[in-house]
Amino acid sequence: MDWITASARESFDRLQAKIEADLGSMSAKRRRAFFDRLEDRSEEIFRLAHRLYGWRWDFAWVLEELVLTAARATSDRPKWLRRGDADGAAWLHDGRSIWAMAYIDRFAGTVSELERAEGHLSSLGITHVHLMPPYAVPDGPDDGGYAVSSYRQLRSGLGSIDELGSYIKNQHQLGRGVVLDVVANHTADNHRWAEAAKRGEPPFDEFYLMFDTREEVEEWLPDLRMIFPDAGEPFVWRTDVAGPYGGKWVWSTFFDFQWDLNYQNPQVLIAMLSEMLFLANLGVVALRMDATPFLWKAKGTTCENLPEAHLILKLMASLVAVVAPSIVFLSEAIVHPDEVSAFVRPDECPLGYNPLIMALTWEALATGEVRMLADALANRTGLPPGSQWLTYIRSHDDIGWGFADEDAWRLGIDPGAHRAFLTEFYAGSVADSWARGARFQENPITGDVRISGASASLAGLETAIEAGDGEAIDLAVRRLLAAQTLAFTSVGIPLIFLGDEIGMTNDHRYGEEPTHRTDNRWMHRPRYDWARLAESNLDPTTPTGRLLAGIRRLAKLRTDHAPVFSNDVIEVLETGHPGVLGYRRSADGSELLILISFTREPSEVLAPSALASGEGTWCDVHDLARPIVDEPIELCGYQTALMTRSASHVR
Ligand code: OTU
Numbered sequence: 001m002d003w004i005t006a007s008a009r010e011s012f013d014r015l016q017a018k019i020e021a022d023l024g025s026m027s028a029k030r031r032r033a034f035f036d037r038l039e040d041r042s043e044e045i046f047r048l049a050h051r052l053y054g055w056r057w058d059f060a061w062v063l064e065e066l067v068l069t070a071a072r073a074t075s076d077r078p079k080w081l082r083r084g085d086a087d088g089a090a091w092l093h094d095g096r097s098i099w100a101m102a103y104i105d106r107f108a109g110t111v112s113e114l115e116r117a118e119g120h121l122s123s124l125g126i127t128h129v130h131l132m133p134p135y136a137v138p139d140g141p142d143d144g145g146y147a148v149s150s151y152r153q154l155r156s157g158l159g160s161i162d163e164l165g166s167y168i169k170n171q172h173q174l175g176r177g178v179v180l181d182v183v184a185n186h187t188a189d190n191h192r193w194a195e196a197a198k199r200g201e202p203p204f205d206e207f208y209l210m211f212d213t214r215e216e217v218e219e220w221l222p223d224l225r226m227i228f229p230d231a232g233e234p235f236v237w238r239t240d241v242a243g244p245y246g247g248k249w250v251w252s253t254f255f256d257f258q259w260d261l262n263y264q265n266p267q268v269l270i271a272m273l274s275e276m277l278f279l280a281n282l283g284v285v286a287l288r289m290d291a292t293p294f295l296w297k298a299k300g301t302t303c304e305n306l307p308e309a310h311l312i313l314k315l316m317a318s319l320v321a322v323v324a325p326s327i328v329f330l331s332e333a334i335v336h337p338d339e340v341s342a343f344v345r346p347d348e349c350p351l352g353y354n355p356l357i358m359a360l361t362w363e364a365l366a367t368g369e370v371r372m373l374a375d376a377l378a379n380r381t382g383l384p385p386g387s388q389w390l391t392y393i394r395s396h397d398d399i400g401w402g403f404a405d406e407d408a409w410r411l412g413i414d415p416g417a418h419r420a421f422l423t424e425f426y427a428g429s430v431a432d433s434w435a436r437g438a439r440f441q442e443n444p445i446t447g448d449v450r451i452s453g454a455s456a457s458l459a460g461l462e463t464a465i466e467a468g469d470g471e472a473i474d475l476a477v478r479r480l481l482a483a484q485t486l487a488f489t490s491v492g493i494p495l496i497f498l499g500d501e502i503g504m505t506n507d508h509r510y511g512e513e514p515t516h517r518t519d520n521r522w523m524h525r526p527r528y529d530w531a532r533l534a535e536s537n538l539d540p541t542t543p544t545g546r547l548l549a550g551i552r553r554l555a556k557l558r559t560d561h562a563p564v565f566s567n568d569v570i571e572v573l574e575t576g577h578p579g580v581l582g583y584r585r586s587a588d589g590s591e592l593l594i595l596i597s598f599t600r601e602p603s604e605v606l607a608p609s610a611l612a613s614g615e616g617t618w619c620d621v622h623d624l625a626r627p628i629v630d631e632p633i634e635l636c637g638y639q640t641a642l643m644t645r646s647a648s649h650v651r
Pocket residue numbers: 143144146183227254290291292293332333334335396397398
């Protein structure tokens with residue numbers, strides 16, 4: 001037995017009596033289940049906590065508090081959730097999951113009005129719904145809910161936390177999982193902890209990263225990236241903070257009203273864990289871990305993607321697993337592709353957004369060439385077993401051209417010039433661009449800039465409708481379906497930003513809301529258009545009707561071919577045309593061959609037998625009676641071709 005194992009055992013043995021006391025109201029059976037789970041993970045918890053906080057004189061107390069926090073949450077865990085805890089998260093790899101995301105207010109109004117979406121979500125095969133942060137926020141700007149004042153209360157106008165709890169429970173009964181955010185990097189500057197910090201109250205005076213002098217700030221500043229340059233540098237001078245100098249500099253990576261938490265202080269981790277477990281006991285199946293790269297700061301580094309950020313997530317994951325073993329963390333890391341995938345690990349965040357495939361989908365549409373996309377799918381989507389991508393074409397955030405410079409150079413592309421082109425293209429400033437987006441958070445010093453815009457507007461629907469150009473409208477719908485086909489069939493679990501399925505375009509009136517005016521991401525967060533949904537449902541021949549029907553077909557395809565999608569391997573194929581992406585997915589003798597044209601011109605690609613080796617005849621996925629003739633395949637602009645064959649089709 002090495003010393004870690006021995007110390008872990010000793011610590012947890014010592015803790016046993018205290019834990020027992022906290023589990024007072026639990027049955028012997030539940031108690032045993034808790035101790036079994038704790039024992040399974042005790043060494044891991046000890047090891048992780050020790051690496052982070054082992055140097056502290058109060059390490060034994062830290063460990064004790066972490067475990068007691070988990071014990072308390074276990075005794076609070078409602079019965080209806082306990083049954084599923086033993087099942088794990090089979091949905092992660094079952095090939096059937098489809099996610100949707102929405103703001104409660106902008107989509108439905110209030111928590112109780114979410115019920116009205118039931119039929120719609122079912123018709124899209126949605127298995128999981130991520131509700132954008134519904135928590136209490138400060139008055140004034142709140143970063144779309146990412147400035148959290150309290151996890152235990154909802155933003156005014158949405159309803160009560162109990163109503164949210166009932167909604168989650170009802171969804172659970174309908175077989176749908178609800179996902180909520182943990183914004184672990186920061187809180188709003190009026191969170192209870194921040195208010196106490198302002199008053200200089202221990203232990204909260206050490207919850208945030210505060211500096212007394214500008215000189216101290218200068219020691220960090222040169223190494224840091226500005227994430228929201230419009231908001232200024234990542235420190236804010238707060239005169240309302242108590243202190244010997246009548247004010248303090250407070251670290252705020254994002255907006256100045258979002259104060260970064262100080263995880264060097266284990267009390268922060270303990271406090272955040274308690275909030276996370278509160279959400280766990282509301283019944284969420286996954287927690288979206290916002291801004292994972294930023295969790296740990298160390299002088300002389302960029303303070304992004306540091307090893308300790310991973311340790312914190314792993315420690316949080318282990319402790320949550322002791323309480324609710326089936327809960328999955330979703331990593332939100334929008335950084336270099338190597339760093340993005342480093343967070344997606346079975347023992348850390350088993351699920352991760354894939355911002356690379358997202359950005360390259362738009363890159364391929366703009367250039368009409370799939371080489372970057374094909375390269376990334378082939379070389380950058382591998383993950384360790386037990387982890388999974390969340391694949392999407394649009395979210396509530398901006399699009400950053402986050403491909404790796406080295407990948408671009410290898411393909412003979414100058415990354416800087418290419419990013420500049422893509423930005424110009426999507427900002428609509430290139431002569432033949434169909435896109436209508438806007439530049440977001442331009443950094444004049446580094447030249448970095450991202451893009452805002454609704455998927456339909458970026459795909460050309462807005463300009464086409466404005467011009468009353470039927471052909472352009474048709475092209476835009478096909479672009480959107482091509483992009484969604486990729487999200488639904490390439491790798492991982494697809495995610496729809498609700499509104500995209502009915503082609504909702506930019507909300508150019510976002511600035512009428514004073515707190516949204518300076519953040520053009522609100523352009524692509526429009527209020528849901530229920531009338532348009534009704535129309536699109538009634539008439540599947542209208543542009544949005546076709547889009548909606550197309551996405552429903554993709555959803556059905558996933559259910560029909562779940563075994564294939566449950567196998568995480570993708571084989572990217574050489575199609576013989578630079579504008580057409582091809583790949584094969586297969587499992588147990590069943591195969592899917594997918595072709596997606598990213599060019600507006602007609603194209604011809606290799607015959608099926610030349611595209612993919614193997615026996616048997618390919619059939620149209622939507623019409624199994626129709627065998628595909630083995631000759632070069634002709635596609636119109638943005639057309640997709642989906643074929644299948646299985647061992648049983650082999651004659
Ligand atoms: C996230 O995004 C959220 O998705 C945003 O909506 C929030 O504004 C932000 O955090 C602050 O809470 O920069 O442009 O590497 O880049 O966390 C979006 C991850 C963002 C960050 C990402 C951030």
